[in-house]
Amino acid sequence: MSSESPDVPDDDDVAQRVKNVRVEEEMEQSYIDYAMSVIAGRALPDVRDGLKPVHRRILYAMHEAGVSSGSAHRKSSSIVGETMGDYHPHGDSAIYDTLVRMAQPFSMREPLVDGQGNFGSIDGDPPAAMRYTEARMAPIAEELLADIDMDTVDFEANYDGRLEEPSVLPASFPNLLVNGSSGIAVGMSTNVPPHNLGEVIDATVHLIENPDCSIPDLMEHVPAPDFPTGANIVGRNAIRKAYQTGRGRLRVRAEYHVEENDRGSDSIVITELPYQQNKSRLVERIAEDVNDGSLEGVRDLRDESDRDGIRVVVELKSNANTDIVENHLLESHLERTFGVINLALVDGQPEVLTLKEMLEHYLEHRKTVVRRRSEHELAEKEERAHILEGRLRALENAEDVVETIRDAADRDAARAALSETFDFSDSQAAHIVRMQLGSLTSMEAAEIEDEYEEVTARIERLEEILGDESELLGVIESELRELREEYANERRTRVIESTGEVTDEDLIPEERVVVTLSEGDYIKRTPVETFTRQHRAGKGVIGTDLKEGDRVSTVFTASTHDYLLCFTDQGQVYRLKVYQVPEMSRTARGTSAVNVIDLDDDEEISAVVTADDLDFDSEEEYLTMATRDGYVKRTAVSEFANIRSSGIRAVKLEHGDALVDVEVTDGDGDVILGTEEGMAIRFDESEARPMGRSARGVRGVKLGDGDRIAGVAAAYDGDERDLLTVTEYGYGKRTALTEYRRQSRNGKGLVDIKTGQRNGRVASVHVVDDDDEFVAMSEDGQIMRAPVSEVSEYGRNTQGVTVMDLESHDRLAAVDVFTPDPADD
Structure with missing residues (x-):
C-alpha cells in the first residue's frame, strides 16, 4: 500500500473556483426558479389540453398499461405505482387523490376515469384506500389521447431519463373549459369552472367558421358554466365579466322547492347543491343555526338523499314564516360564490384568458395536432403506396420475378437481383422477396389494385388538408361534431335572473x-x-x-x-x-x-x-x-x-x-x-x-x-x-x-x-x-x-x-x- 498522500488541490486553485454572489440575489433567483417550477410543473393547467402534469401522467400511464375503457378495471394501487415509478415521483397520495377526483361525477363535468369501488361522496366521505378500489379510463378520456402514437405531440424525457412522456395530449375536445381546473401556485391561483361539452363544441365550431366573432357571439353558444352538481347561477353580468376579462364572481344557488308535508305545514326540499359544497356539512350548519336560535321555525331536518339524487328536507313548524326561513337559508347556506380565474399556461407562461382566447389557443393546438397527424399519416401512406407499386410491377412480371428469385443464391442476392433487373427500390425488393406465391393469384392482384387506389386517394386528401388551412379546419370541425354527437348531454346548471338583494324585511x-x-x-x-x-x-x-x-x-x-x-x-x-x-x-x-x-x-x-x-x-x-x-x-x-x-x-x-x-x-x-x-x-x-x-x-x-x-x-x-x-x-x-x-x-x-x-x-x-x-x-x-x-x-x-x-x-x-x-x- 502506498504511503504517499493523494494530490491535494492548491489553495489558490480552490479560491479561483469560488464565485462570490450577493445572498439576496441568490435567494431571489432560487425562489423564482422554485416558483416557476411549481407554476409550470404542478399547479396550473396547460391551455391546450386543460391538464396539469399529474393528470396527464396518470392518463398516459393508463394508456401505456392498456387500461382503456374496454379493458378490465385495474387496481388503483397498480395505476398509482406505475405513474409514480415512471412519470410522477411526488408521492402516491397526491397521485391517488387526483385519480379519485377524475372519477368523481360530482367533481368533474365529464369524468375521465371510470372508478369501481368507494371513490368518496358529496358528503366529504374519503375514498377507500387505493388497494381496495379499481379504475380504468373513461371513454371520453381516450379522446384526449387519440392519435398520440402518430407524432401529434412532443415528448420529453421523464424524471430519470429512462422513458419519454408527452408534454401535452392531443385533446380532441377543449378539456380546460369542459372539466375546468383549480389550483394554487406561488403567488397565483386558477379556478376555471366546468362547462357543457356540447355547448363548448358549438362555440368552437362557431369560432372556426367566424374567426372575428365577439365574446357575446360565443356566449350565444356557451351561456354560462355548467357544474356537475347542477344548481343555479344568479345573474348574467358576472358571467359576462368572467368571459370578457377572465375573472369574475358567480353566485351559485342551490335548487330547492317548497312542498306541503304530511303535517299540513311547509317543507323546503333541497335537490341540487352549489359546486363543491359538502352536503353533510351543509346539514350540520343548518342544524347549528336551528339549535342556537338564529334560524327559527324549523321542526325537523332530514337528509333523504340516495343514489338517485340529493334530497335534504327542512320541515317547518305550522306557525313558521316560510319566506323568512327560505331567505335565511339562502343568505347563510344555499348560496356560494365561485370566483372565476381563467389562469392557464400558454407556451409555458401563466396568462389570464378570456373565453375567446381559451378557444383560440385550443384551436391552434388542434391545428398543430391534425397537421402533424396528417404529415405522419401521409408519410405512412406514401411508403405503403411505394410498396404497392412494387407489388403491382412484380405481378406484371411474375414469371421473370419468380425466375430471378429462384436463380439467386440467397435472399440478399435475390433483393440485389430484383433491384438491378427490374429497378425496384431496396424496400420494394425486400417486400417482394418476402411475398408468398399465393399472393400472385389474380384475386390477390385485384385486392392490391383496390388498396393502391384507396391509398393514393388518401394521399391526395392528406395533401389537400396540408395544403389548405380551410380544409384542415374542416377536419377539426368534423371531428368535433362527431364528438358532440357521441358524448354531449343536457345542461345541468340553470341561469336565473338576479332580482336584487332580498332581505328578510322585504318578505x-x-x-x-x-x-x-x-x-x-x-x-x-x-x-x-x-x-x-x-x-x-x-x-x-x-x-x-x-x-x-x-x-x-x-x-x-x-x-x-x-x-x-x-x-x-x-x-x-x-x-x-x-x-x-x-x-x-x-x-x-x-x-x-x-x-x-x-x-x-x-x-x-x-x-x-x-x-x-x-x-x-x-x-x-x-x-x-x-x-x-x-x-x-x-x-x-x-x-x-x-x-x-x-x-x-x-x-x-x-x-x-x-x-x-x-x-x-x-x-x-x-x-x-x-x-x-x-x-x-x-x-x-x-x-x-x-x-x-x-x-x-x-x-x-x-x-x-x-x-x-x-x-x-x-x-x-x-x-x-x-x-x-x-x-x-x-x-x-x-x-x-x-x-x-x-x-x-x-x-x-x-x-x-x-x-x-x-x-x-x-x-x-x-x-x-x-x-x-x-x-x-x-x-x-x-x-x-x-x-x-x-x-x-x-x-x-x-x-x-x-x-x-x-x-x-x-x-x-x-x-x-x-x-x-x-x-x-
Whole structure:
C-alpha cells in the first residue's frame, strides 16, 4: 500500500473556483426558479389540453398499461405505482387523490376515469384506500389521447431519463373549459369552472367558421358554466365579466322547492347543491343555526338523499314564516360564490384568458395536432403506396420475378437481383422477396389494385388538408361534431335572473306590533290588531303565558320594519330589527331573548327608540337619557351610528343607579322628568350640555327620600299636547303641558299626580296627542289597548281616573304610546 498522500488541490486553485454572489440575489433567483417550477410543473393547467402534469401522467400511464375503457378495471394501487415509478415521483397520495377526483361525477363535468369501488361522496366521505378500489379510463378520456402514437405531440424525457412522456395530449375536445381546473401556485391561483361539452363544441365550431366573432357571439353558444352538481347561477353580468376579462364572481344557488308535508305545514326540499359544497356539512350548519336560535321555525331536518339524487328536507313548524326561513337559508347556506380565474399556461407562461382566447389557443393546438397527424399519416401512406407499386410491377412480371428469385443464391442476392433487373427500390425488393406465391393469384392482384387506389386517394386528401388551412379546419370541425354527437348531454346548471338583494324585511309585511319581554327573558311580538280597542278602565286580555314566578318587564309598540335602539337598565344599548323577534300568539310565552338580543344576566330593556328617522350624521339631534337617581344626559345621535351585536355603552352609571328612559330631542326644546312619587320638573334642554357616551351626565332633579325617576319626555314652547301619567295600580290622567312651567335644572319640580295607597307609584310618563293610543301591560301579563282620548284631562296635583282595572295583587309593568295606522281595527 502506498504511503504517499493523494494530490491535494492548491489553495489558490480552490479560491479561483469560488464565485462570490450577493445572498439576496441568490435567494431571489432560487425562489423564482422554485416558483416557476411549481407554476409550470404542478399547479396550473396547460391551455391546450386543460391538464396539469399529474393528470396527464396518470392518463398516459393508463394508456401505456392498456387500461382503456374496454379493458378490465385495474387496481388503483397498480395505476398509482406505475405513474409514480415512471412519470410522477411526488408521492402516491397526491397521485391517488387526483385519480379519485377524475372519477368523481360530482367533481368533474365529464369524468375521465371510470372508478369501481368507494371513490368518496358529496358528503366529504374519503375514498377507500387505493388497494381496495379499481379504475380504468373513461371513454371520453381516450379522446384526449387519440392519435398520440402518430407524432401529434412532443415528448420529453421523464424524471430519470429512462422513458419519454408527452408534454401535452392531443385533446380532441377543449378539456380546460369542459372539466375546468383549480389550483394554487406561488403567488397565483386558477379556478376555471366546468362547462357543457356540447355547448363548448358549438362555440368552437362557431369560432372556426367566424374567426372575428365577439365574446357575446360565443356566449350565444356557451351561456354560462355548467357544474356537475347542477344548481343555479344568479345573474348574467358576472358571467359576462368572467368571459370578457377572465375573472369574475358567480353566485351559485342551490335548487330547492317548497312542498306541503304530511303535517299540513311547509317543507323546503333541497335537490341540487352549489359546486363543491359538502352536503353533510351543509346539514350540520343548518342544524347549528336551528339549535342556537338564529334560524327559527324549523321542526325537523332530514337528509333523504340516495343514489338517485340529493334530497335534504327542512320541515317547518305550522306557525313558521316560510319566506323568512327560505331567505335565511339562502343568505347563510344555499348560496356560494365561485370566483372565476381563467389562469392557464400558454407556451409555458401563466396568462389570464378570456373565453375567446381559451378557444383560440385550443384551436391552434388542434391545428398543430391534425397537421402533424396528417404529415405522419401521409408519410405512412406514401411508403405503403411505394410498396404497392412494387407489388403491382412484380405481378406484371411474375414469371421473370419468380425466375430471378429462384436463380439467386440467397435472399440478399435475390433483393440485389430484383433491384438491378427490374429497378425496384431496396424496400420494394425486400417486400417482394418476402411475398408468398399465393399472393400472385389474380384475386390477390385485384385486392392490391383496390388498396393502391384507396391509398393514393388518401394521399391526395392528406395533401389537400396540408395544403389548405380551410380544409384542415374542416377536419377539426368534423371531428368535433362527431364528438358532440357521441358524448354531449343536457345542461345541468340553470341561469336565473338576479332580482336584487332580498332581505328578510322585504318578505315581512309592514305592520305595527306589540313586543313584550319578561324578567325571565322571554320575548315575542304580536300584531297590534290582535288586541281590539277597549274603553278606559277595562281589564284587558291575556297578553302572554308567563312561567311561574316570571313577570312582564317591558312592553313597547313598533313597526315590523323598524330598526330599534334598545337601551337597558345597565346603561348598554343594542340594535334590533323588530322582525327578528319571533311572531307569536297573544297567549304564547315567547322565545328566549338570547336568541334575539345579547343581553347579560339580570339586564333588562328599559327604553326603546326607533332609529329609522334618526340622522346618524347629525350633530344637532340627541338622545336624552334619564337615570333612576335623577341624572340626565344628552348625547349626539352620531355616536350611536355603529353599534356592535354585543352592544355598546350608552351612559356611565354610578353603583346602584339604572337607566330608566330615553327620549329623542333636537336641542331647542324642554326636558320633562317625571318621578315615581308624582313630581315633575320641566327645564330647558340646553341646561344639560351634550356629553359623550361614557359620561354620567348631570343631575336633572332633586329627588325626595325614596323617590326615583319614572320617565322622561320632551316638550316645546307653545306645545298644545298633554302629559299622560299612569301609576302602578292602573290610575292615570292627562294634563296640558302648559301647566308645567319651566324651571332650572336640579330643582324639586311640581306635583304632577297624587300618589299614595290608591294610585301607587308612577309607572310612566308620555307626551301625547288626542289621536294617539296606548298599550298598557301588567306584570301578570294582562294587556289593554285604548285611545288616549279615553283618559280624562285633569290638572296637576290630582289623582286621575282608572286607566286599567288590575287585580289586587297585580301591578302595571309598562305603558307605550303610538299613533295608530288608519287600517288598525
